[in-house]
Amino acid sequence: ETGVTQTPRHLVMGMTNKKSLKCEQHLGHNAMYWYKQSAKKPLELMFVYNFKEQTENNSVPSRFSPECPNSSHLFLHLHTLQPEDSALYLCASSQDLTYGYTFGSGTRLTVV
């Protein structure tokens, strides 16, 4: 474990389902991120939270809804997803948006 824990590791959901991805870190970091990795494409930033405040929303569709209740927890709520949303979703944390970048193991999402 890297210090950033993501659950679940794998998720299969239908297009009408609602599910949530969870990320937890106890490294004392104040910034948390959601990244998406699709097949054959570079990692893409989705959301950034700094001290629980969302500082970046990288033109992500509204069917992805982030939530950061405190500096240690980050959620990604999913609803009415499309098959093209199938990807590896990675959570990361860092200190001051710069140092100690630590990634979770990711959630492999398949939308059917």
Place this chain on the structure above:
Amino acid sequence: KNEVEQSPQNLTAQEGEFITINCSYSVGISALHWLQQHPGGGIVSLFMLSSGKKKHGRLIATINIQEKHSSLHITASHPRDSAVYICAGLRARGADGLTFGKGTHLIIQP
């Protein structure tokens, strides 16, 4: 054009060979991360560089600020080094998160 460009995309080498992976980046990138991703997806941060050179075991990372170029070297490569190596740039503003290269898929054959 991607802000971070890596080469080569794929690299196969024999155990023991010296490996070099290159990364070029654009204006506005203030620091570079080198990351390692194994099958299954988990990513490990190897180095963060804003100048000079860093070494950890058999891994060496260098950066040339003037040329906007960084290299990752692996000495005495081993099959367990087989992974995808990703170069990622941190923008000066920081709040944008990391911007990633496409990765180099390295296979070290015994």
